[in-house]
Amino acid sequence: MSKTYADLRSARWFTPDDFRGSGHRSRAMQMGYAPEDWEGRPVIAILNTWSDAQPCHAHFKDRAEWVKRGILQEGGFPMELPALSLSESFVKPTTMIYRNMLAMETEELLRSHPVDGAVLMGGCDKTTPALIMGALSMGLPFIYVPAGPMLRGNYAGKIFGSGTDGLKYWDERRAGTITKEQWTGIEGGIARSYGHCMTMGTASTMTAIAEGLGVTLPGASSIPAADANHQRMAAASGRRAVEMVWEDLTPEKIVTKAAVENALTVAMATGCSTNALIHLIAMSRRAGAPIGLEDFDRASRVTPVIANIRPSGKEYLMEDFFYAGGLRGLMAQLGDKLDRSALTVTGKPLGDGLEGAEVYNEDVIRSLSNPVYHEGSLAVLKGNLAPDGAVIKPAACDPALHVHSGPALIANSYPELKAIVDDEDHPMSPDTVLVLRNAGPHGGPGMPEWGMLPMPKALLKRGMRDMVRLSDARMSGTAFGACILHAAPEAYVGGPLALLKDGDIVDLDIPNRSLNMRVDEEELARRRAEWKAPPPRYQRGYGYLFTKHIQQADKGCDFNFLLTEFGDPVDEPVIF
Incomplete structure (x- = not known):
């Protein structure tokens, strides 16, 4: 042992023969403990x-x-x-x-x-x-x-995964291929x-x-x-x-x-x-x-x-x-x-x-020579839409969308997004890049998991089950699809996503890790000059503290005053 009892923090509370030490011991005894419990x-x-x-x-x-x-x-x-x-x-x-x-x-x-x-x-x-x-x-x-x-989830003889299959089969429900009764069965079996x-x-x-x-x-x-x-x-x-x-x-x-x-x-x-x-x-x-x-x-x-x-x-x-x-x-x-x-x-x-670790099913845990996906799970994208970075999960989206160009269709809030995706007759094309902004750390507020934007009914009716989607939000780790997330800086603080307009062409290139809009710098400067900052989401309480000190996604969304280099921690109150 490299420590003795006298070295322990708790000994500072329980061992001093003074009034404060007596109070600590007395209150512990009030709960039924005896000195043998802590000595x-x-x-x-x-x-x-x-x-x-x-x-x-x-x-x-x-x-x-x-x-x-x-x-x-x-x-x-x-x-x-x-x-x-x-x-x-x-x-x-x-x-x-x-x-x-x-x-x-x-x-x-x-x-x-x-x-x-x-x-x-x-x-x-x-x-x-x-x-x-x-x-x-x-x-x-x-x-x-x-x-x-x-x-494992289980319903009607099928194995279900929480989150992932809920999202998958909800699209089928929206497409009309699953009944309400079947959906109720899935709800009861997917998390058991x-x-x-x-x-x-x-x-x-x-x-x-x-x-x-x-x-x-x-x-x-x-x-x-x-x-x-x-x-x-x-x-x-x-x-x-x-x-x-x-x-x-x-x-x-x-x-x-x-x-x-x-x-x-x-x-x-x-x-x-x-x-x-x-x-x-x-x-x-x-x-x-x-x-x-x-x-x-x-x-x-x-x-x-x-x-x-x-x-x-x-x-x-x-x-x-x-x-x-x-x-x-x-x-x-x-x-x-x-x-x-x-x-x-x-x-x-x-x-x-x-030592002694083994693999008992080489289809579940693959070898390096027979992977599920030859590169890692995530790809970091940068460009004039996300100069500080955005992320996508290539292994969980349609490979045909790894390189894609298409016109932006923008929602400034989740209600706006819902109106778009629930419109069965919306005149969008399969190339459309669906965008949700103002959903980052400040804008969400809190950067909610809205990033797996629902597939629009207009495209579900045409048999599509994936499309390029872009936001400054996060998404559930159980989610999937060609979803570009964490665009930084976020739109709510004036990041480039705030300057994107409906119809602007968005270029995604996962192999080359790029994410850009086809808008020249002169036009972007004009739009930036016209942009007006929205009011903070919170006026008081913890939300106010959050708004004042939260960092962007590429910095980990920690509070700036909690970083290691900000200052030394205090081990105990000055008056002990």
Whole structure:
């Protein structure tokens, strides 16, 4: 052990023989605890994002008890602290507004309580980056417990993937090929257990990234939520959190540049969500090992997609991925594309955790020589429509649209978009580029997942199921199609997307990573001079704080005052 009890933060609360120390001990005893509970023991915070409005974390009440069991087994004192649940299903207008709030809450919960280390419990989309961002900034030893994917969807003898197949079959419902009764059956069968989405959406992407960073136990991210292995993993994480405190295994020793690069490679190989760019950029900046859009594009060009999981893959879901060998199996396939010397929460190199990893189904987890897609999941585009970058997921869209030119058809708001896509007789052509603007960090507000613009009924009637779509919004990681996202700077702050007009020709070239409008610089300058900034979305409260300090998508949408270089954190109140 590199620490003694006297070295622990919690000892500052519980051991002083003064009035404040007495108050801390007395209030702990008020809850039924005795000195034997804290004396000589590290206090481990359990940050639990359970709520009655969070289906992905519905099992966390139970899992927290397993974490506590592990902490007690290893001689620690568990302290459960509720945190924002950020339910992707129910929080409006978007959980993205509150990712930074949970990150702030995580940092402050750990700072303000008598804790020495933490177990972070998350899984639904924004909870993983938010918890890790806050814990990185605080700097205490921590380990992440992923919620785990739900079981496969099932209806009428078909396997369904949450999100992906919902979007797919909703277009069929709009096209009139599915009845209301059939749709009700799909609703009841597509998400039939607790756990996060079992496609390679944002949730599975971010938990895989967490494991790639080295902040979970080996294999933790792949275990289905309903599998008994998940309970054992939760208890093991509790035990390991105690050991990490004694070893003084703090996050700056784990989340290094090598770890961030590993997470980036893992993300590309899984066919990750487009949201991975924003979240991993934000986490890397908190860790002091920053990456940018160029790093994603570089990694994409040399890392094939080898996880055959929807939506980038065509057949399988996360349950199949687990049975096929899980993330350990995938990372073993990546070979020397990973830095196996990178330290993890186990206290050992990443490579040690991959020893003995096997692949049991080579169609689910492909080899590098037989990938699902020969380049990585994402492509970063730049040009006069997005000088700071935009992103597209080539593996999840029609290859015929990888190089495309067509006239813009613009919606300035989601209601305007809905009017366009619901008009069965709209005179658009198959070449049309459908555009939604004012849906970025400021404009959304919060950059909602509106980027998979619905296919217009006018084209669905003609048998089309994909078209080029462009926005400054995000889209669900379970989504698919030729959707260009995250155009930066966003339209609401005067980015070039604000200057685009109906009928302007948009040129997309994925192989050459370009996105442009055929408008000359003189005309763009004239339009820019005429543009008027809209009013802020919020006048008060957290939304006002968000508006004042949120950064653009290419910077990770973090608050500017939470960056590592902004200032040193305060470990405890001045008056203790």
